[in-house]
Amino acid sequence: MVRVVVSTLPALRPLLRRGSLLNHKPLPRSRLQPWPFCTLSSSPAAGAPSAVVKGEEVALDKHLTRCAAAGIAPLRVAVLVSGGVDSSVALRLLHAAGHRCTAFYLKIWFQEDFRNFWSECPWDEDLKYAQAVCDKIDVPLEVVHLSDEYWNHVVSHMINEYRCGRTPNPDVLCNTRIKFGSFLEAIENLGFDYIASGHYAHVVHPSAENTEAPSVLQLSKDKIKDQTYFLSHLSQSQLRRLLFPLGCITKDEVRRLATQMALPNQGRKDSQGICFLGKVKFSEFVERHIGEKEGIILEAESGDYLGIHRGFWFYTIGQRQGLRLPGGPWYVVEKDVQNNVVFVSRNYYSLDKRRxxxxxxxxxxxxxxxxxxxxxxxxxxxxxxxxxxxxxxKERSEENGDALVVHLAEDDQGLAAGQFAAFYSENVCLGSGIILDSWDKMSFPVCSRALEIAKLADKSSLGKPIRIVNLEHIVKPEQQEEIKVA
Structure with a gap:
């Protein structure tokens, strides 16, 4: 069992008792008042740092701690830890750089009596590892309960978006509204200079001579692991409070450091999927919170009735898996949200469907x-x-306000309304926005017959689905119109 962590920070005690944080309304950016900016160039470098673990010293090259603000006057840093290798190494680098660190574990998993329909508690093992990492260097660990905030600001938004036929990104929302939103607001008056995490990104803060300049979000050294996409919707007031110690090193170096530092979680695999689901399948989560509603599947080009589905919210544009239709491969190309109809096509990647x-x-x-x-x-x-x-x-409309029309230099078949698009100049992330629609003509070209069938109030008159056999490896293209059989 994980020991109960008693907070030494009075402002966090209500959160540890599972009190509500402020209110349940989405966090307004204007509430995040600017902290006094603590420059990162206040004193000269003091030589190469080292990580000391109960008498054992691990020498660190200077480049390993460059993003940990090494060699300056000690900072008070709130470090978000998850029990994984990345955040653990980030904590150790900050500690080695001489900063006064306090670790925070954000418990966003639903409580046993809180909208919870499964028995797994995936946070329990994570917290054990986080505690073990902190114990090795005597860093205090605070457990902060943000399940209510996560539900109200992230999960409920996701459910509403799926009901509207859009595909949101929970990781972007979690960073903006929870990790660097609700949590940042909770510790705003506790004297911390920065908040740090194990994200692969690099923030360049302004110099002491130009503190009014904005902080800049740059790509990490590891371009494969880079996570600036997930951070692209933060505000400037949030960004200038952040440190990302892993932004100057690669994942291979992180793994090597974890071994050299003998971290208890050095062999843990990286987490995959949506953070709050754990071992629960996404389809099970959607079914529980949105339910099922039978609808029909139509071929976009012909309007042929091909089968049934459990609800349009289970599908996203470009999806291939889970359709269970013969004669494929089939791809979801459009959804009629009002009539609960999913349109599919086998020509999703054809050259005449430029996206x-x-x-x-x-x-x-x-x-x-x-x-x-x-x-x-x-x-x-x-x-x-x-x-x-x-x-x-740039464009402006009454419906969407300020918006951008984005023209890509090449096709992308994975554009989905509700997802984020992040924009870059060289290695600098400029910001992001939410995709409103995709396709050059705002929708995949669904034929008029398919659109009319989708509007039918009584779809039982359609009879049995047509079974389409895929014989393209046997017959010539001009003969393929004849292979549709009942």
Missing amino acids: RTFRVGSLNWFDNFGPGNNEQLKCKVRHSPEFHDCTLV
Whole structure:
């Protein structure tokens, strides 16, 4: 069993008792008042740091602690730990750099009596590892309960978005609203200079001579593990409070350090999937909180009735798995939210279905201006090392306010409304926005027959689904129209 951690910080005691944090409304950015900026260049470097563990010393190259603000006057740093290797190494690097650290474990898993329909408690093992890492260097660990906040600011938003046919990104929302939102607000008056975590990103703060300049979010040294995409919707007031010690090193170096430091979790695998689900399948979570509603699947080009589904919210644009249709492969290309109809196609990747243009709203820029009109940039439309060259055109409408029309230099078949698009200039992340729609003509070209069938109030008149056999490896293309059989 994990021992009960009693807080020494009075402001956090209500959270440890599971009191509500402030209120259940989404956290307004304006409530995050600027902290007095603590410059990172206040004193000269003091030589190479080392990590001391109960008498054992591990020498560290200077580049390993460069993003940990090594060699300056000690800072008070609140370090978010998860029990994983990344956050543990981040804590150890900050500690080796001479900073006064307090570790915080954010418990966002639903309580046993809190909308919980499964018995697994995945946070229990995580907390044990986090405690063991902190014990080795005598760093205090505080456990902060933010389950209510996570439900109200992240999970409920996800459910509402899926009901509307959009695909949100919970990791971006968690960083913006929980880790560096609700938690940052909770410790705002506790005297910490910075908040740190194990994200692979690099924040460059302004110098002592120019403290009014904005902080800059840069790509990490490890381009494969880079997580600037997940941090791209933070505000400038949030960004200037953050340190990411892993931004200057690679994942291989993190693993090597974990071994050299004899971390108890050095062999743990990286976590995968949505953070709050643990071992629960996403489809099970959606079924529990949204339910099922039978609908029909239609071929986009012909309107042919191919089968049934459990509800459009189980599917996202570009999805191939889980359709269970013969004659494929089939891809989800469009959804009729009002009539609960899913449109599919086998021509999702055909050259005549170019997907290079989409619109982005809810814009967030780290400076006050954002990119210029028709500016050439790079963008990411998902967490990936891949970038697209793109051009941005500004527009404004009553429905979406300020928005961007994004023109990609090459096709991307994975554009999904509700996801984030992050924009970059060289190695600097400028900010991001939410994808409003995809496809050049705002939708996949669904034929008029399919659209009319989707509107039918009584779909029982359609009879049995048509069974389409895929014989493209046997017959010629001009004969394939004849292979549809009942």
